[in-house]
Every structure is written in C-alpha cells, then in structure tokens.
Amino acid sequence: MSIAAYLAFEPADEEAARQIAAELERYEWTVARSSPELRQSDRLAALVQTVGEAAVVVVLASNAAQDSTWMQREVAAALNNGRPMIVVITGPLAPDSWITATLDTATAIDLTRGARSEALSQISDRARTASGRGRVIAMLNIKGGVGKTVLAANLFAAAHLADKRSVSFIDLDPQHNLTQYFLSPGERHRIRDRNHTIYNVLNPRGDSSLSRNDFGAISVPLNRARGKQPNFELVAGDERLFEFTLDTRSDRDKAEAFTRFRALIASLRARSDAVVIDSNPCATFLTRLAITCADHIVAPVRPEKYSLTGLNMLEHVVREVRGRALRPSEFSVLLNGVNDRTRSSETGDADSLTRNEIAAAPFFASALLQDEVPYSAVLRSAPSERIAANPINVTAMMRVGGRPAKESLARAAAAILRRAAPQ
Numbered sequence: 001m002s003i004a005a006y007l008a009f010e011p012a013d014e015e016a017a018r019q020i021a022a023e024l025e026r027y028e029w030t031v032a033r034s035s036p037e038l039r040q041s042d043r044l045a046a047l048v049q050t051v052g053e054a055a056v057v058v059v060l061a062s063n064a065a066q067d068s069t070w071m072q073r074e075v076a077a078a079l080n081n082g083r084p085m086i087v088v089i090t091g092p093l094a095p096d097s098w099i100t101a102t103l104d105t106a107t108a109i110d111l112t113r114g115a116r117s118e119a120l121s122q123i124s125d126r127a128r129t130a131s132g133r134g135r136v137i138a139m140l141n142i143k144g145g146v147g148k149t150v151l152a153a154n155l156f157a158a159a160h161l162a163d164k165r166s167v168s169f170i171d172l173d174p175q176h177n178l179t180q181y182f183l184s185p186g187e188r189h190r191i192r193d194r195n196h197t198i199y200n201v202l203n204p205r206g207d208s209s210l211s212r213n214d215f216g217a218i219s220v221p222l223n224r225a226r227g228k229q230p231n232f233e234l235v236a237g238d239e240r241l242f243e244f245t246l247d248t249r250s251d252r253d254k255a256e257a258f259t260r261f262r263a264l265i266a267s268l269r270a271r272s273d274a275v276v277i278d279s280n281p282c283a284t285f286l287t288r289l290a291i292t293c294a295d296h297i298v299a300p301v302r303p304e305k306y307s308l309t310g311l312n313m314l315e316h317v318v319r320e321v322r323g324r325a326l327r328p329s330e331f332s333v334l335l336n337g338v339n340d341r342t343r344s345s346e347t348g349d350a351d352s353l354t355r356n357e358i359a360a361a362p363f364f365a366s367a368l369l370q371d372e373v374p375y376s377a378v379l380r381s382a383p384s385e386r387i388a389a390n391p392i393n394v395t396a397m398m399r400v401g402g403r404p405a406k407e408s409l410a411r412a413a414a415a416i417l418r419r420a421a422p423q
C-alpha cells in the first residue's frame with residue numbers, strides 16, 4: 001500500500017476537496033476520492049476495500065454530507081477498519097447530525113473560518129501525524145488459553161528491552177489477566193479507586209466515567225528502572241468490563257464507548273511504537289473494539305488438533321467486522337509452546353503436525369511466523385507477587401527466563417513489528 005488518503009465528500013464540496021487533494025499531493029500522498037465510479041451499489045465491496053485500506057480518511061462535513069447515504073457508508077467503512085479520520089468542516093452542520101454524534105467534531109478543522117492556506121496545512125500535518133508513529137496490535141484468537149496474555153507481556157517486554165521499543169498495553173479482557181500479571185493487588189486497587197482503568201474510559205457517563213482530557217494520563221509505567229526509558233506502560237483492565245459483553249449496555253452507550261476507545265488509542269499511538277491490546281477469547285463487543293482499531297493481529301496457536309479451526313473462525317470474525325476481504329499480511333500466526341517435554345508421548349509430534357497443517361492452509365500459510373515460542377517454565381507461571389510488585393520487572397522477568405525463550409521472544413517480536421509496519 002502506498003501512502004493513500006481517502007477523501008470522502010459530496011459533489012457540493014467538490015472545490016474544497018480539490019484544494020485538499022492538491023495540498024496532500026504536494027506532500028506525496030496518493031489521494032483516492034469519492035467518485036460516481038466507486039459509489040455504486042453493486043461495487044460496495046470495492047468501496048469498503050479502498051476506504052478500509054487507506055492510511056487516513058479525510059471527511060468533508062457539511063449539510064450535503066449530512067444527507068448522504070454514501071457518506072455514511074464511507075464513514076462506517078473507515079470506523080470498522082480503524083482508519084484514522086480527519087474531519088474538515090466545509091459548511092454549517094446541524095448539532096444533532098449523525099456526523100456530530102459519530103465523529104469527533106470537537107477537533108475538526110474548520111475550512112469556513114480563517115485563512116484557507118492555514119487550514120490546509122493543518123490538514124496535511126494532521127494526516128502525517130495520524131498515519132505515522134505507533135502501530136496498534138491486537139492479540140486475538142477465538143480459542144482460549146493459547147497464550148495471548150502471557151505472550152503480549154513477554155513478546156513486547158523483549159522488544160522493549162532488546163530493541164528499546166516503546167510499548168503501551170491496553171487490557172481489554174474482563175478477566176484482566178494482563179493487569180494481574182504486571183501489577184500487585186494493592187496497585188490494582190489504587191488504580192481502580194482513582195477511576196483510571198479501561199472501564200472508566202469506556203463508560204460514557206456517571207461517576208465512573210473519566211473525562212476524555214485525562215485519557216493520556218491514566219497508563220501505569222511498568223518499567224521503573226532509573227533513568228529515562230522508552231515508554232513501557234499499561235492501561236489497566238477491570239472486571240466490570242463484562243457489562244460490555246452482555247446485552248446490559250444500550251447501543252448508545254456502546255457507540256460512545258467506541259468513540260472514547262478510539263480517542264484513547266489515538267493518544268497512545270502518538271507516543272508509542274506499539275499499542276498492544278489483549279482481548280478476551282470470544283466474539284463480543286470488546287472483540288469488535290480490538291478488531292476495528294488494530295493495524296495488525298497476532299494469533300498465538302498451541303501445537304494441538306483443531307488449531308486451524310480456531311484460526312479460520314478468527315478470519316471469519318475479522319472479515320465480518322471489517323466488511324471486506326482480508327490479506328494474510330494483516331495477521332501473524334505464532335506457534336506457542338513447542339518442544340513441550342511435559343506433554344505425553346501419545347500426542348505424537350504435535351509441533352510439526354500443527355505447523356504443517358497451518359502451512360498448507362490457503363489463507364494463513366503466509367501469516368505463519370518462522371519463529372516459534374518454546375514451552376518454558378517462565379511462561380507457564382505468572383511472575384510471583386514479589387516480582388510483580390517489585391518495580392517492574394520486565395528485566396527480572398527476562399533474567400529468570402531461559403535463554404532460548406528470551407531469544408525466541410525477541411526474534412518473534414521483531415518479526416511481528418516488521419509485519420505490522422505500514423507496507
């Protein structure tokens with residue numbers, strides 16, 4: 001994918017669109033735009049594909065846009081595919097319009113006021129920031145217990161220590177194992193009392209809702225080694241997140257939670273190389289949040305029968321959420337727990353059976369990483385409370401680990417970050 005911006009606009013805003021396109025092209029962006037050729041009912045899939053793969057989507061908001069079904073479809077495609085969006089106001093907007101309800105118009109660029117050249121350069125600046133910097137990586141498998149949580153922590157701890165990568169974790173699983181992995185019970189309570197968990201981010205109103213201005217300040221630093229370190233931080237999980245997996249929350253709450261989650265992601269992306277989301281092993285509203293925001297999906301698999309079934313189901317769910325055909329390069333499949341000597345001999349050579357089965361699968365063959373993670377006592381057990389409570393200790397974690405596990409984690413993490421980089 002070359003650097004591509006998608007310009008969504010109505011014919012009434014043609015002149016503004018022309019100026020914005022010219023501005024972006026001046027900075028070497030390839031610009032795709034709304035056109036009668038793309039906006040055809042029998043070619044909807046092609047439109048979703050184009051919008052869903054754009055590095056950034058610029059939405060021209062006006063009364064004409066407000067009344068357009070095509071504009072709604074383009075915005076939905078951008079949202080479902082987690083594309084960064086820039087809203088540009090080109091005319092008056094009704095306060096109750098779907099545009100104000102769905103998009104963040106508070107940070108919109110207003111083309112109807114002030115010097116046009118200034119607004120245009122603001123758009124190209126914003127496009128550069130939105131498409132650059134951190135990649136959002138979701139740990140995902142519909143199958144449970146495959147190592148999503150333990151690998152999220154250890155792969156990216158390895159990337160942080162070995163390659164100085166800055167990392168922001170988001171614990172989006174109501175079971176919040178990742179938070180338990182990194183923080184002591186005392187710390188978890190303090191964070192919860194301060195209303196600084198992901199639940200407070202998702203909650204749009206009431207006492208346990210956090211102001212959007214505070215989203216940038218709630219992550220807990222995990223690497224507390226002395227001296228200036230690249231970020232290694234966590235937005236803590238919360239068991240009350242289960243409310244968002246049931247039908248107890250209204251559609252309106254969920255829509256607002258979605259917008260708020262996107263705002264959190266935007267603030268973390270601006271300061272970290274990788275924003276890593278750990279999610280729950282099923283397909284719920286929370287899974288949808290993770291899928292829509294992810295640039296790349298890491299699916300750990302265990303060497304066992306039916307691993308491919310779980311992967312195929314994952315592909316299906318992601319395709320459904322994004323509403324378009326997927327490319328294997330959007331995934332990394334990581335074989336986890338190989339060379340397990342504790343396994344009974346009856347299982348036979350499960351490692352190579354699983355590897356061969358995935359390598360022969362039509363979609364996932366080219367997503368399977370060469371690197372694999374061995375079965376290891378360090379990954380089996382959570383760091384003891386002592387280690388977790390001890391000013392982190394990714395370092396301690398890495399020190400106690402066996403060398404093969406450490407090296408394979410660092411290699412696999414580097415391979416994932418290469419695959420997640422813009423193509």
Ligand SMILES: Nc1ncnc2c1ncn2[C@@H]1O[C@H](COP(=O)(O)OP(=O)(O)OP(=O)(O)O)[C@@H](O)[C@H]1O
Pocket residue numbers: 143144145146147148149150151173177279280281336337338373374375376377379380381382
């Ligand atoms: N390579 C490994 N070697 C040894 N044990 C491992 C390895 N990977 C994972 N485990 C262990 O397997 C169990 C499940 O791992 P983990 O909790 O990370 O899976 P998960 O996919 O996050 O599960 P869930 O779907 O419940 O969220 C944990 O006890 C973990 O310590």
Ligand SMILES: [Mg+2]
Pocket residue numbers: 148149150173177278279
């Ligand atoms: Mg987990």
